[in-house]
Amino acid sequence: IVKIILAIGLLFWQQLQSQEPKELWGYVQVRNKAHMFWWLYYANNPTKAFTELPLILWLQGGPGASGCGFGNFEEIGPLDKEMKPRNTTWLQAASILFVDNPVGTGFSYVDDCSLFAKNLSTVVSDMMVFLGEFFTGRTEFQTIPFYIFSESYGGKMAAGIALELHEAVQKGTIKCNFMGTALGDSWISPLDSVLSWGPYLYSTSLLDDNGLAEVTAVAKEIMDAINKNQYGLATELWGKAEDVIEENTDNVNFYNIMNKEVPEMKSGEQENLHLVGLYQRHVRNMHKESLDELMNGPIRKKLKIIPDCVKWGGQSRDVFENMVEDFMKPVIDIVDQLLAASVNVTVYNGQLDLIVDTMGQEAWIRKLKWPNLDQFSKQRWKALYVSPESTETAAFHKAYENFAFFWILKAGHMVNNILFGVPSDQGEMALKMVRMVTQQQH
Template sequence: MAKSRGRAESTSLRTLPALPAPPDDALLPPLFICGFRPSRRLRTLFSGCRGVCIILVAAATNVKAKMTGIVFICLSRGNELFCVFLVGNVWLSGLNLMVVKTAYSGPEGTVGAMWKALFLLVLLALSPGADGLFRSLYRKAHVSRPRKGDPGQRLFLTPYIESGKLTKGRQLSLVPPFPGWNLTSYSGYITVNKTYNSNIFFWFFPAKVEPENAPVVLWLQGGPGGSSMFGLFVEHGPYIVSKNMTLFARDFPWTTTFSMLYVDNPVGTGFSFTDHVHGYAIDEDDVAQNLYSALIQFFELFSDYRDNDFYVTGESYAGKYVPAIAHYIHTLNPVTTMKINLKGIALGDAYSDPKSIIEGYPSFLFQIGLLDEQEKKYFQKQCNDCVKFIHQEKWLQAFELLDRLLDGGLISEPSYFQNVTGCSNYYNLLLCTEPEDQSYFGKFLSLPHVRQAIHVGNQTFSDGAKVEKYLREDTVKSVKPWLTEIMNNYKVLIYNGQLDVVVAASLTERSLMAMDWKGSQKYKKAEKKVWKILKSDLEVAGYVRQVDNFCQVIVRGGGHILPYDQPLRSFDMINRFIFGRGWDPY
């Protein structure tokens, strides 16, 4: 008898028996496999199947429902039917509840075909997540778990904080100096959700100059899912990692004048981790809540820094994190016993208001020569569609369209931007690819003696794929209302690198012009000031527009990763802003 060809047909969910819910008290592994003998109703569903049949039950894309993809693989052997179902945390974009039934041709009872299909689905479930708009920046810094040597154990500090053993906790969190260094720092884990065992990793460097009085500066990386170890080793921390894993001193580290707190945020980023899918943030409220818990515990452990001025800083996608946590602190400070001495925020190349940035892309990319007239028309059409999706609150469709246009992380081919420019790097107009030395720190953090020193043990370093997966609906949402309230009440610095493409200075100004805050009218009339570091300088460091406690700065010669491109100018900028030194040359 001739065998039928494989085909797909839709089937109503009502034909399926009730499914057992995945366990709610533990993180599902990448794949959970269970065999069972199907009910009569399920056998009826497969009555026309010969060989291997696969049913895919695709959960709704509303991540708030915490739904999980379920895959059935069923083997037909004559009148017998044996099914295997797989429960996995699968990202199923653009699907609502539906069932797809596929019959694969092959002889009856083909066990090999079933296991082949099973193997392919395992590979699918285990495949890494794609890179999003800003997370691609961190993909080359691969951090692996050491196969040899002793990486030590993870240090969880919350038990010491809760039991009042603060001195003991601080002593344990002290990082032994690396060879040739005499630098004090502290690191460890703070538990922010016991139900899901969600833990945030921090690395804290007291200021080199007057640490007892120096402002405490929190640094948050972008992504979503970018580790702040990137900021520490690549941008403004005390260390620079060479290709041969030697540590060099940075010329202008921010740790000179500020006590720098580097945090892997949100939960699931870098060395931060959770044991449950519900532990991942799905919006900026979740991000702020977890981070606030970590900060409160941090200032309990390091109580002598509690009264110091506190600033929240970050770049790129942290343009959402920074206003979120600042607004959370602003809201809770009046009603809680434990106050955080928030004085202001600093945002670099901030992706705070995606819609205004997306609307400005076509003209900007055309003006700097990356698009021609025809390409601009196509880009304009796609950006218009993306903005339309945002207005309709179709967040995933907007995110996916933007990805196809710029990054290409969700597709198997280069993005439109990559095709028409020939470049994968949109962080610096003068570079087509990311500099190699920006990834050296990954190998350094893989060394067992380093892991032992910073108290992370053999913890897997996450590339941020899961963090991004759960935050995708958040990606194109704006935090402008929160940022507006912060601008009305605190010092705010918003800065851009002159050579940034993906969040260019003109796109940031486009957003600022549309904001309604108490200084908005004065800002629109404010004159731009030329900024030089020294009176004797021939080179201009950048341009400043200041209104009361708000400063907008454009730094010449720098891109998206500004402190990497322009370390001295970045150092001078952040010091002038925080210490209120003005913008006149020294």
């Protein structure tokens, strides 16, 4: 009887283990006194082992928003912030590696305030150190197809990281099966985004002629600053442009135009108010009270390795403010280099996003020097549905050679996030897209 009870208990335990994804986490010191936190979930598919599915690195935006926190519990991880299973977790299609980057983001931290990244090249070099350590330590992932997916400013970082990783793989300094990158609602060309805000809002009846004139005027100021390489000033003016938009649209939500932003009291500190507003709007927004309590409470206890002096999100503002000079710089040239190197590049965008609206994405794509751009442009896009039974168009898709674009309908900036959706963003379509990008589905 004892043996039977033990056997039943073992079977139950094995079933429980198979239902819950295997996970690992840790720190990598990417520079002296600069520590990067990562959290890995092995794919959790009922019919396939993790070795039969790809590995996805997820990069959050901001800069300063946490992939291990926001991306994990608000978007694509196995559980939502109520600790309930997510129906559209990407673990059905891939293993996911969340990394809090740049250093200082989420549970990542620096011991010296001079060590925050100030530009994309530092962000990239830190990630190269991390990826080198990761693939050396987790040899089971060296041959599995590896993709970098990203969102918002994470897309700008992903482009730079993808190019450097491709070169490292070619040289043999990092051993992994790198297959491409996906840039979601990505801050690739800030100026093209800013210049499209007015026309986009006007076309959706969120600006009148007067409002359009005001937004156009401040967009021109930003363009002038960028043309003079005054990138810090351009970032400040970007904050001013967002204030002008909020005043004219009754506080439209920058992440989903069908929603409304709840105005926050501006900081009373004697410093650049536009910069404070930018941080509050685009990074602090990713540290909502409930998520903050989850990460600094139950999750911290579960992880057991977070130093006492580190608070989740405690250095996020420093991360954001240290990247101010880099913020408005475009990386269209890096996307061109990726395409020229035959790296697979996917762009995907939510229809209802304002901050990185689809019009702006299409504008920078037209600036690519990629020789196959004309052939890509001539392709007819194809309607996509979440299932064969569905009659509602969920997205449009176009691809040529190693470049693809997904226009995701009824989705905001966070394509897989219920928070910014009406009534929710397109989690099922996002999952289908992941399978298409990673060549599991056509």
